[in-house]
Amino acid sequence: MAVAQDNATLEGRSSSPFWTVARRDSLAGFLFIAPQLIGITIFVLIPLGLVFWYSLHEWNVLANTFTYTGMQNYQMLMEDPNLLQVLGSTAIFSAGLVVFNLSLALLLAVLLNQKLAGITVFRTLFFSPVVVSLVAWTIVWGFLLQKNGGINGMLLLFGLEGPNWLRGETTAMISVIVVQVFKNVGLNMILFLAALQGVPNELYEAARIDGAPRFKQFRRITLPLISPTILLTSIITIVGSLQVFAQIAVLTQGGPGLSTTVLVYYLYQQAFQFHFFGYGSTLSILLFLIVAVLTFAQWQLRKRIVFYES
Amino acid sequence: MNKNTTLKSVLVALALTVPLACGGIANAQDAVNLRMTIWSAAEAHLKLFNEIAAGFKKDHPNVTVTFESLPFDTYTTALTTQIAGGNAPDMAWIFETAAYDFVNSGALYPLTDTLKATQGYNLDEVSTTATERWQKDGTLYAYPFSTSPFAVFVNNDLIKTAGAKTPAELIAAGEWTWDNAIATASAVGQKGKGGLIVRDFNYQIWQNLTSIWNGFGAAPWSADGKTCTMTEKPMVDALTFIHDAIFNKKAIPGPGENVDFFAGNAAMTITQISRASLLPKDKPFSWDLVPLPKGPAGDYALIGQAGIGVMQSGKNAKTAAEFVAYMTNPENSAKLSQFFPSARKSLLNAEVLKKTNPLLSKEQIDKVVIAGIATGKVIPGHTGFAQIQQIVRSGLDAVWRSDADVAGALKTICGQIGPLLKR
Numbered sequence: 001m002a003v004a005q006d007n008a009t010l011e012g013r014s015s016s017p018f019w020t021v022a023r024r025d026s027l028a029g030f031l032f033i034a035p036q037l038i039g040i041t042i043f044v045l046i047p048l049g050l051v052f053w054y055s056l057h058e059w060n061v062l063a064n065t066f067t068y069t070g071m072q073n074y075q076m077l078m079e080d081p082n083l084l085q086v087l088g089s090t091a092i093f094s095a096g097l098v099v100f101n102l103s104l105a106l107l108l109a110v111l112l113n114q115k116l117a118g119i120t121v122f123r124t125l126f127f128s129p130v131v132v133s134l135v136a137w138t139i140v141w142g143f144l145l146q147k148n149g150g151i152n153g154m155l156l157l158f159g160l161e162g163p164n165w166l167r168g169e170t171t172a173m174i175s176v177i178v179v180q181v182f183k184n185v186g187l188n189m190i191l192f193l194a195a196l197q198g199v200p201n202e203l204y205e206a207a208r209i210d211g212a213p214r215f216k217q218f219r220r221i222t223l224p225l226i227s228p229t230i231l232l233t234s235i236i237t238i239v240g241s242l243q244v245f246a247q248i249a250v251l252t253q254g255g256p257g258l259s260t261t262v263l264v265y266y267l268y269q270q271a272f273q274f275h276f277f278g279y280g281s282t283l284s285i286l287l288f289l290i291v292a293v294l295t296f297a298q299w300q301l302r303k304r305i306v307f308y309e310s
Numbered sequence: 311m312n313k314n315t316t317l318k319s320v321l322v323a324l325a326l327t328v329p330l331a332c333g334g335i336a337n338a339q340d341a342v343n344l345r346m347t348i349w350s351a352a353e354a355h356l357k358l359f360n361e362i363a364a365g366f367k368k369d370h371p372n373v374t375v376t377f378e379s380l381p382f383d384t385y386t387t388a389l390t391t392q393i394a395g396g397n398a399p400d401m402a403w404i405f406e407t408a409a410y411d412f413v414n415s416g417a418l419y420p421l422t423d424t425l426k427a428t429q430g431y432n433l434d435e436v437s438t439t440a441t442e443r444w445q446k447d448g449t450l451y452a453y454p455f456s457t458s459p460f461a462v463f464v465n466n467d468l469i470k471t472a473g474a475k476t477p478a479e480l481i482a483a484g485e486w487t488w489d490n491a492i493a494t495a496s497a498v499g500q501k502g503k504g505g506l507i508v509r510d511f512n513y514q515i516w517q518n519l520t521s522i523w524n525g526f527g528a529a530p531w532s533a534d535g536k537t538c539t540m541t542e543k544p545m546v547d548a549l550t551f552i553h554d555a556i557f558n559k560k561a562i563p564g565p566g567e568n569v570d571f572f573a574g575n576a577a578m579t580i581t582q583i584s585r586a587s588l589l590p591k592d593k594p595f596s597w598d599l600v601p602l603p604k605g606p607a608g609d610y611a612l613i614g615q616a617g618i619g620v621m622q623s624g625k626n627a628k629t630a631a632e633f634v635a636y637m638t639n640p641e642n643s644a645k646l647s648q649f650f651p652s653a654r655k656s657l658l659n660a661e662v663l664k665k666t667n668p669l670l671s672k673e674q675i676d677k678v679v680i681a682g683i684a685t686g687k688v689i690p691g692h693t694g695f696a697q698i699q700q701i702v703r704s705g706l707d708a709v710w711r712s713d714a715d716v717a718g719a720l721k722t723i724c725g726q727i728g729p730l731l732k733r
Contacts, residue, residue, distance in 0.1 A: 061394045062415035064623060147566035164566045167513075167710065253514060254700075256707035272387045274697040275411075277394060 048288070054281035061275050073282040082258060082266070089173070090262040094241040096177040101237050102230070105185045109192030110218075123193070127186035134183065138250040141179045142166070145251070169259040172252050176260055180247055184240070188233045195229035196222065224307035231306050235298050242291055263287050342373045342626050344633055346401040346618075347389055351379035355649055359637075362645070366636045375633060386696070393417070398621045400630040404452055406615040407517060407691040407699070409443045414693055418451040419620035424631040425450065431639050432656075440653035443688055444617050452617030453638050456650030458582040459682025460521045460612045462491075463589075464598040468577045472497040477578070477600045488525055488551065491603040495561035495577050504569030504576030505561040509585070513565045513710050514703055517689050521580045521612050523548035524687060525605020530702065531731055535692050538724035538731055540702075541717070544607070549709060550716050557712045565710045582614055583679060584649060586669045599674045601682065611686035616650070651679060658683060694730055701726045 055074070058067045077083065112123050129137060144150040145165040152162035165175045199222060207217045223230075245264045248254060254261035254269070261269075263283065271280025348359070356377060363375035378399065380388040386408050392398055404412050412418055422445075425433045433450075444452040462477065469476050474497035480486040495505030511518040523529075528544035531537060539545060555561040563569045563576075571579035572588040574595050579585075580602070589597060602611065618638065620630040636642065643652045644662065652658070658680050660672045667675065692698055705723035709716055 059394075060415065061390050062411060062417040064417070143568075145566075146568055147564065148568065149566075164564075167565045167707075253703075255514075255704060256710075257704050269700060272391055273700065274694070275390055 051281045051284055051288075054278055055285050057278045059277040061277060069278065073278050076279055077282050077286065082261075085258050086261050086263055086266045089258065089260060090242065092173060093177060093244065093260075093262050094238060096173070097180055097241040097244075098234060098237050100177060100181045101185055101188060102233060104181060105188035105233065106192050106230075108185065108189045109196055110222075112189070113193060113196045123190075126189055129183050130186040132183075134246050135250060137183055138179060138247050141175075142251050145175050145179075166252055167256055169256055172256060172260050176244075176247050176251055179251065180241075180244060183247075184237075188237065191229050191233055192226065195226035199225045227306045231298065231302050235295055238294055238298070239291055242287065242294075263290075340372045342370075342629050344373060344375045344400040344626060344630050345378055346375065346403075347378050347380050347385075347392070347399040348403050349380060349382045349385040352649075358645060358649070362637050362642050363633075365642075366633055369636075370629070370632070373629060373633070393621070393623070398623050400624040400626055401618060401620050401634060403455075404617045404619050406443060406454075406617070406688055407695045409452065409615075409617060410691055410693040411695060412619060413444060413446050413451045417619075417622055419622045419624075419627040419631055420449045420451060421453060421620065421631055421634060422448075422450045424628075425453070425635050425638075428632075428635040428639065431635060432654075435640075435655045436653050437655065440615070440683075443615065443691065444619075452619035453634060454615045454617050454653055455638055455643070455646060456614075456616040457653040457683050458584055458614050458651050459679055459686050460580055460582055460602060460614065461678040461682065462600050462602060463571060463579050463581065463585070464600060465571065465574060465577055466596040466598055468498050468501075468503055468574075468595070469494055472501045472503075472577070474498065474577075476598070477603075478598055481600060486600070486603050488522070488603045488605050491578070492551075492555045492559060492561045495555070496559040498577035499560040499562075504563050504567075504571070505559075505578070506555070507563060507569060507571050507576050507579040509571070509579050509581035513707075516702055516706050517699070518580075519548075519552065520689050521602060522552060522605075524610045524612055525602065525607060526551070527605070527607030530690055531692065531727075536731055538728050540720045541724050546717050546720060547606070549720065553709060553714060553716055556710075583651070583667070583670065586667070589669065599670060599678055601678050611682040613683060613686035613688055615688050651683060653683065692731065694733065698727050698730055701730070 056068060056070060058069045058072070059065070108126055112119060112126070146152075147162075147164040147167070149165075151165065155162040163171050165171045203221050203225075204217055207221060212220070242262075243264055244262060245268065248260055248262060248265045249268075252260040254265050264287065267280045267283035267287065270276045270283060346359075348355075350356075356379075359377050363377075366375065367373060385403075386405060389399070389402055422433075425431050436454075440454050440457050441450055444450055444454055464477050466476050466478075474494040475483075475485075475490070477486060477491065477494070480490050480494070491506065497505075499505035508518050508521060517530075523545060526544045526548035528539075528542070528548040530540050530545070532539055552562070556564050569576050572585070572590060574590060574593065583599065586599070601609075618634050620627050620634055624630055638646075640654060640656060643654050644657055646652065647657050647663065648665075648667065651663070657663070660675045660680065663675045663679055664670070664672055667679075670679070702723055705719060705726060708714060708719040708722070
């Protein structure tokens, strides 16, 4: 009896196809994500591993030497006399960019969400800097911000003598922030505009019937309902602000002093200009950790600040 | 077709194709492709280089040389990135400021034996001062193909309009000093035009100020490169003089002010003679070329250099060295000298240089070019120059403000670069 059952089972097994529906679905799923997985592996995970590996070495490109030094670069990082100032400049730049960019983008989106004649033209105008080449945009701003440049020329029309924007420690930082805000504010503006148009009109009508003033409508209805977009744009803007490079390289080269030397520019200097590739890799690991921690913290905060997550 | 016939056909086909294929492989192995990175993209330069490469190919039919232009501003960074990425060129131009890094690191293939073995090369006619920075322990690692003196281009029209004395008048009176040069520049500056421009300095490339501070006997570090000398009196005096010329006398355009001499907007500019090609042809002004003014430390000259080196890591370093020898032999050096003044003594005479620099008069060539190359010091350089350059640049930002404490800023700079100089 037992032998007969075993035979029946074996026959059953041999007759069932290997490619079951579940297996086919799994394979299809893996095939669909394969390009992305391969891309992430080759262009993200392997470089990340290599950067960590390099950070444990002293790599002299010219002498063609690659020596294992263990945690020496990390010790150097802790003792770097410039690091605090560099991190400070990075924090100031990021905070300034996020606050100005998101506020301006939201303000523009609210203004451009009105039903007015020619509104599409204004939307296009404010979005157009996003598609302009970053370096070209920065070079033009570099000319405008010269002491005898366009900005001060305009100020002179009103009888004001403008400062030497890119040569003062405070004005240089403000200048790079403003240049970056105007470059990318259109992108966040479009995202906010899409979010604003997704807010049901009935909610505003109900609020108006209840006599709620416009600012209260904005605070109680608009902000909560567009909070997922606020979270998205803030993550994108913060991560982007920590990776700013071209604007600094073109406008100030990190100066005056170290006032606009942000972390990415500093690691570029260490690795590619001073040829300390090991230490440059260590700085990029630090940048990776900062970005990862900030993104994780924002993601955790979503339950408190994002309407749909509660 | 039976099996026997098929087998025979295959054998015949193999007999015909294998030797051809092997021949092809052999030819491919013999073919040598050399790549040289350069920082010029000028059509005239590339035309000349390609002509020289074509001349080399006549004797070396299997060798092809290509020239890759990298951006001037980020040249050394781009070059070292190529090396780091395992894509080093076979040959590269090297800035005088980066010479020590390349020579001392062992990155370059020794050239002395190849140059000496090249028939008619005559390395001995190249002065030892010209090759000083490019050799180590008596071996030359890069050839200084360009040795170009700094001089002052003058816009006489602007100076006369401002009622000041022209440099030519000051030279004739034996009064061509820095004090008088700045007085002339100041007179033009007060009229709303630019006075004196140290070209390419732009408050970043501070080593170009050597064209002024050498006149004061100043130097950023000691001759052996081990000690910072920026706090010493000559440098403090020189930078105080420059600061005064910028902020009080308005003789030098201040930070953030863009003025172009060659557009006719400034009285004078300090730059290398190769910039004569920028002189305007449509709306010409009355121009002159004069030596650097006399400083408190006396007469002096400054030269900028560029070397050609062969990368040690290249697969064809020996052939590349042979090409460098060909490119810089007396005949080709004469051709190159129309753009890049040669350090060869046989080419340092007014007759030769006049042919290749038609814009300059014989007198200008004698007084500026030949005298400059013969007596000039090279722009300062140091091992780890990029890092030192950056620290000094950052430190000098404190000097480029009207209320600067020049001596204090220089003391801070020395404190920062001192340990780096001792390495």
